[in-house]
Amino acid sequence: MLPRPHRVRRPDDFRRILRRGRKAGRRLLSVHALAGDDGGRRAGFVVGRSVGGSVERHRVTRRLRHLVAARLDALPEGTALVVRAHPAAATATSAALAADLDAALRRLGVLPGPHAGEPVGPTVARSG
RNA sequence: GGAGUCGGCCGGGCGGCCGCGUCGGGCCCCACGAGGGCCCGUCGAGGAAAGUCCGGACUCCACAGGGCAGGGUGGUUGCCAACAGCAACCCGGGGUGACCCGCGGGACAGUGCCACAGAGAACAGACCGCCACCGGCGCGAGCCGGUGGUGAGGGUGAAACGGUGGUGUAAGAGACCACCAGCGUCCUGGGUGACCAGGACGGCUCGGUAAACCCCACCCGGAGCAAGGUCAAGAAGGUUCCGCCGGAGACGGCGGAGCUGCGCAGGUCGUCCGAGGGCUGCCCGCCCGAGACCUGCGGGUAGACCGCUGGAGCCCGUCGGCGACGGCGGGCCGAGAUGGAUGGUCGCCGCCCGCGGACCCGCGAGGGACCGUGGGCACAGGAUCCGGCUUACAGGCCGACUCCUCCG
RNA sequence: GGGGCUGUGGCGCAGCUGGUAGCGCAUCACACUGGCAGUGUGAGGGUCAGGGGUUCGAGUCCCCUCAGCUCCA
Numbered sequence: 001m002l003p004r005p006h007r008v009r010r011p012d013d014f015r016r017i018l019r020r021g022r023k024a025g026r027r028l029l030s031v032h033a034l035a036g037d038d039g040g041r042r043a044g045f046v047v048g049r050s051v052g053g054s055v056e057r058h059r060v061t062r063r064l065r066h067l068v069a070a071r072l073d074a075l076p077e078g079t080a081l082v083v084r085a086h087p088a089a090a091t092a093t094s095a096a097l098a099a100d101l102d103a104a105l106r107r108l109g110v111l112p113g114p115h116a117g118e119p120v121g122p123t124v125a126r127s128g
Numbered sequence: 129g130g131a132g133u134c135g136g137c138c139g140g141g142c143g144g145c146c147g148c149g150u151c152g153g154g155c156c157c158c159a160c161g162a163g164g165g166c167c168c169g170u171c172g173a174g175g176a177a178a179g180u181c182c183g184g185a186c187u188c189c190a191c192a193g194g195g196c197a198g199g200g201u202g203g204u205u206g207c208c209a210a211c212a213g214c215a216a217c218c219c220g221g222g223g224u225g226a227c228c229c230g231c232g233g234g235a236c237a238g239u240g241c242c243a244c245a246g247a248g249a250a251c252a253g254a255c256c257g258c259c260a261c262c263g264g265c266g267c268g269a270g271c272c273g274g275u276g277g278u279g280a281g282g283g284u285g286a287a288a289c290g291g292u293g294g295u296g297u298a299a300g301a302g303a304c305c306a307c308c309a310g311c312g313u314c315c316u317g318g319g320u321g322a323c324c325a326g327g328a329c330g331g332c333u334c335g336g337u338a339a340a341c342c343c344c345a346c347c348c349g350g351a352g353c354a355a356g357g358u359c360a361a362g363a364a365g366g367u368u369c370c371g372c373c374g375g376a377g378a379c380g381g382c383g384g385a386g387c388u389g390c391g392c393a394g395g396u397c398g399u400c401c402g403a404g405g406g407c408u409g410c411c412c413g414c415c416c417g418a419g420a421c422c423u424g425c426g427g428g429u430a431g432a433c434c435g436c437u438g439g440a441g442c443c444c445g446u447c448g449g450c451g452a453c454g455g456c457g458g459g460c461c462g463a464g465a466u467g468g469a470u471g472g473u474c475g476c477c478g479c480c481c482g483c484g485g486a487c488c489c490g491c492g493a494g495g496g497a498c499c500g501u502g503g504g505c506a507c508a509g510g511a512u513c514c515g516g517c518u519u520a521c522a523g524g525c526c527g528a529c530u531c532c533u534c535c536g
Numbered sequence: 537g538g539g540g541c542u543g544u545g546g547c548g549c550a551g552c553u554g555g556u557a558g559c560g561c562a563u564c565a566c567a568c569u570g571g572c573a574g575u576g577u578g579a580g581g582g583u584c585a586g587g588g589g590u591u592c593g594a595g596u597c598c599c600c601u602c603a604g605c606u607c608c609a
Binding site: 010020023046053054055061063065094 | 468
């Protein structure tokens with residue numbers, strides 16, 4: 001998991017981010033972002049039963065966690081994310097997940113345009 | 129060389145970069161709470177962690193009471209904390225064999241059911257046939273009808289009331305006889321026992337189904353770690369409907385009403401004759417016991433910690449036992465997360481499969497090794513903990529044994 | 537962690553105490569019409585979720601497995 005201070009842990013926090021945050025959806029995942037949160041930069045994950053069995057769900061969660069952790073420092077202070085995995089994420093590669101994650105984050109405006117220093121795959125810049 | 133049976137085991141390895149959790153130690157920070165940060169060390173998923181089909185430990189229900197109901201188990205003897213598990217053996221069935229399979233008590237305690245077909249289906253049944261007698265027809269063999277005898281023959285069925293041979297008879301039949309099969313009783317021997325072997329006698333033969341009701345023997349109190357406990361906090365509780373505002377919508381915000389949990393107030397019932405409740409359902413018996421219900425008003429917690437991991441534990445040796453397993457001695461510590469860690473990514477190697485080339489051994493079926501290329505590396509992840517069962521699984525290793533074929 | 541329910545033609549459902557599986561809609565063919573709709577007549581279509589067992593015989597009884605739904609704490 002993420003270092004404890006960067007996790008979203010309480011059901012109330014999840015509920016607040018999902019309802020009040022802005023949302024951007026892609027084919028493999030969707031991201032809810034709530035700015036101005038007082039808990040620092042945080043992220044939580046929702047991987048439901050439609051994604052697959054226990055093994056598939058955990059694999060997707062771990063990949064997303066590592067991808068989000070690499071981008072956490074680039075987020076504005078006080079940003080809380082909830083990343084929800086879609087069923088297609090079960091068979092996607094990490095590069096594909098990274099592309100959708102970057103696209104969603106940029107659409108929400110929490111991540112600047114095409115950026116350097118990413119070790120993962122050919123991220124296509126689709127600013128929207 | 130081929131085909132097969134049983135048992136046991138493994139289930140990717142190494143490295144680079146980045147990253148997470150537990151525990152221990154050190155240093156630093158502080159609104160001092162063993163709170164936070166950094167560094168070092170340590171440990172960090174499985175043979176099924178799975179399905180949740182059983183059994184326990186543990187916790188609470190006062191003790192875990194009696195009967196009925198309900199549920200479970202079902203060859204014997206053992207093993208085990210316990211079990212629907214395991215071992216050995218018995219019986220029945222399958223296989224040439226190694227071996228495998230079996231919910232494997234009781235059908236003279238009772239009740240129910242056995243469709244269709246068939247003459248007849250449970251102390252059965254005369255359709256055809258066979259036989260005798262009577263009547264009619266015919267020269268005759270015989271034919272037709274009636275009365276009676278007959279369960280040996282035909283055909284139906286899953287199943288038709290023993291089998292073979294003979295005596296017997298008008299024809300037949302356990303009607304009678306011999307042998308065999310099966311049933312029951314008794315005796316002898318072996319075995320702890322299920323049971324086995326042998327013998328005698330008996331009536332001559334007795335259907336199946338209890339994974340139908342049921343009977344017998346034995347077992348089972350209920351709930352489950354969200355069990356249960358400690359400590360904080362008093363700001364927003366949940367849900368349905370309505371109104372207003374924002375929004376394209378999804379939805380969000382604010383306000384109001386109803387229901388519900390908690391507190392307060394009032395009323396009724398009750399604290400000698402006991403409200404109400406607990407002990408799974410009912411009855412008995414027992415226990416706790418001062419509150420319970422209604423109305424109105426106000427209007428609340430799945431936050432942290434403990435439980436939480438050292439246990440019927442694992443490994444080695446030895447002894448007892450056919451074995452499951454047990455005794456003794458020595459050694460070891462092997463996850464405790466909580467929106468849920470044990471990973472992400474890259475490289476090398478390994479293994480498997482397909483295609484192409486090509487080598488060695490062998491008469492042969494076939495076996496072994498090499499290069500290139502493409503693809504793949506299963507089933508699946510703790511959530512209180514153990515013992516089993518069942519199911520899923522790429523590929524591989526080891527041991528014992530059986531059958532067939534060939535060579536000596 | 538505990539319970540419960542369902543699985544049967546393409547779809548929605550019956551099937552009682554075991555006896556050889558039906559109903560409605562849909563499909564196809566024919567007829568009525570110039571044609572469509574509609575109606576009528578007829579036909580086809582089933583591993584009863586999968587496997588094993590009990591029984592002479594299993595959709596039904598028993599055991600295991602696989603899906604899906606749902607309730608409670």
